[in-house]
Amino acid sequence: MGISNLIFALCLILAIFFFRRNVLKIKRNVFLGRDVNRSDQPSVRWKTMIRVALGQSKMMVKPIAGFLHLIVYVGFVIINIEVLEIIIDGIFGTHRIFSFMGGFYDFLIASFEILALLVLLACLLFFIRRNGIQLKRFVMKEVAGWPKTDANLILIFEVLLMGAFLMMQSADLTLQKLGAAHYTEAGSFPVSSSLLFVFEGMSETTVYAYERFFWWFHILGILAFLNYLPYSKHLHIVLAFPNTYHSNLKPKGAFTNMESVTQEVKLMMDPEADPYAVSDTDVADEMQRFGAKDVTDLSWVQLMNAYSCTECGRCTSECPAHQTGKILSPRKIMMDTRDRLEAYGDRLDGIKTEVDDQTLLDGYITREELWACTTCNACTDACPINIDPLSIILDMRRYMVMEESAAPNELNMMFTNVENNGAPWQFPAADRLKWRDEF
Ligand code: SF4
């Protein structure tokens, strides 16, 4: 094992160490949320995950973008199988360790090259679409600044990684042709063979230097990208799977009831009911706030949703409140939840932030946004990874109504009527059929 192998091993260990540390921090943050059971019906959950996350079924609603996304996703995942060989070679100083597989190895290398080219082209098209065409959902205020930079950085990263891979392959092929020691003939190079002209006329030493440069660039780039994921919306390539597995399987529009509140309503409706019957759920409910004022009042699934959001804006494009000029954007609800959760986690870790004392409600999400929602569920329907912004909106509304009695006037009148008359109207139940007497 030479010095370069030791350096490589050290880089690998550091990359894994920092990635693990950040993943554990995200996991800690997610489980700051309330407990919720999302492990029922495992076979339905597996099917949902395979269909939505692996099969990308909801991405295909927009077929061109969906197809390009599929290429990037499949290509990027499969090409990274090749990283295994690079890591083994990097640690032990071998070269193309899997070449003993013969024809199958040639097939794999050829497939990686074709996929690398397709990923590179798809990322360039995505970059042009994001920066050249003024698609409304990509130029909104909430994605200005870091979110836009993040999206562009991901695309640039992928283009550079794929480019370095193809250049590395081409330099390798040149060395194979030159009969360089260590570079045994192996692999099939349908794409990189067209780049051989780059190295034409160069000495073996120069080509070797290029090959090493692209090799290091490619693998260090992958390790850097791995560590960039926890800070980026690109984390969805990992979290889309648990996120879809833990999807809400209830019919859309079914609200979650708090047991203690249901019990109260039952008592109101049924004078025979035992007012002293207290269940375990009631006790648990009493210890928690009604609804959500801050991120710790949300469930861990809602917090995982926030980390999984790809900031694609499909939810906002479909939102009728947004379309009619209201301030609401379901994408912003998810982005704000993640930002607040990160700030909350940073405070737990002793990292000072300017927004320490701000809660999710009012500090990040305004009441006007929350009351603009029509609860139509178009956002949850449109989300390609089954994120549910509506559930966060409803929990925050529940807090305003039940903890602060701070609902809009029209709703407060309706609540009073329900309480007094058992119906949203302003007259008692006994008068309900009075209209009939008119005839
Ligand atoms: S449920 Fe609310 S946030 Fe979601 S699309 Fe409908 S109006 Fe917009």
Ligand code: SF4
């Ligand atoms: S919630 Fe879903 S649809 Fe909305 S921006 Fe995030 S990933 Fe896209």
